[in-house]
């Protein structure tokens with residue numbers, strides 16, 4: 232038997248004008264989709280080159296180097312199939328400038344040859360060069376294992392990973408600590424309308440007349456843009472962070488508008504449902520779905536937050552139940568909503584479970600402090 236060892240080099244994916252003819256971008260996208268399909272067994276998280284490029288073209292608040300391992304070829308053929316694996320780094324430019332978020336993935340057919348190690352070394356050089364000292368990364372799992380041998384517990388004490396999976400092995404071998412475990416949950420549509428209506432009515436009765444629902448798609452009405460920016464800022468610190476070394480990430484109206492433009496360029500649609508505190512004309516809570524360009528069956532549940540001053544009034548249930556009803560009415564083709572929550576976020580998980588979200592896997596959130 233002849234064993235053919237592939238050799239490769241690491242290249243950066245250029246930020247092109249369009250995805251047409253951008254073979255490194257296409258290979259980067261295909262590699263991400265291969266890794267996601269292998270991890271999850273479905274295409275719900277699949278991405279497109281246009282959507283990825285739309286994100287790469289907006290680097291005002293986050294620098295976004297994207298690297299690929301390209302199989303050597305004597306003619307350097309512009310063939311996306313030559314991409315063996317990918318790495319992405321997000322370097323926040325405004326707040327949390329001590330941190331870098333990293334993701335490394337290798338196509339299943341090319342694993343255990345050192346591709347990820349090479350990509351990780353290249354990423355580490357970028358991270359050190361940018362003066363970052365805290366690195367975070369994520370690993371996916373299809374099901375959370377029951378307590379017992381062969382599992383890893385988060386430093387929060389809540390949630391477990393399968394210790395023997397490739398991702399955790401890779402992260403542990405590089406000195407990362409498991410700071411948090413997230414639960415992934417899926418909500419199926421069509422849903423039990425009476426159940427969701429009952430939860431909404433109970434939440435409305437509990438919250439009382441001081442709160443009123445307001446909603447929009449993509450473009451935040453001028454009236455609410457500063458308030459919505461404040462909710463986004465609070466989202467960065469008011470959610471459980473485990474041992475993750477993150478500080479406040481400040482949003483203002485300008486950043487909201489820049490991000491709206493980015494989402495439009497990527498073909499994403501954000502369906503926001505917020506609760507106004509009428510006496511103060513401020514926003515007390517919000518939740519949103521993110522619809523993606525390549526699926527009309529799947530949407531992401533994006534951020535949900537009730538700010539601390541307004542907790543205990545069932546506003547979380549109110550905005551979530553109302554947004555599910557609105558999703559069913561406005562996007563009748565949607566069959567699944569996917570959501571991520573920290574395992575220690577018991578209040579949010581309780582709301583999701585009551586509404587009918589079912590556990591469908593999760594992730595480990597890892598952190599490494601560079602000396």
Ligand SMILES: CC(C)(COP(=O)(O)OP(=O)(O)OC[C@H]1O[C@@H](n2cnc3c(N)ncnc32)[C@H](O)[C@@H]1OP(=O)(O)O)[C@@H](O)C(=O)NCCC(=O)NCCS
Nearest residue numbers: 335336337342343344345346347348370397398400401404
């Ligand atoms: C994790 C992943 C990136 C590894 O890619 P790879 O190219 O196979 O990794 P390498 O060949 O460079 O292996 C590096 C080290 O990772 C660990 N490792 C990787 N896969 C492993 C496996 N299946 N079992 C045990 N250890 C493994 C080992 O420590 C290995 O070193 P060794 O080969 O000297 O034992 C790949 O399996 C993948 O894409 N998984 C899904 C995405 C993911 O989890 N990414 C997060 C990584 S932080």
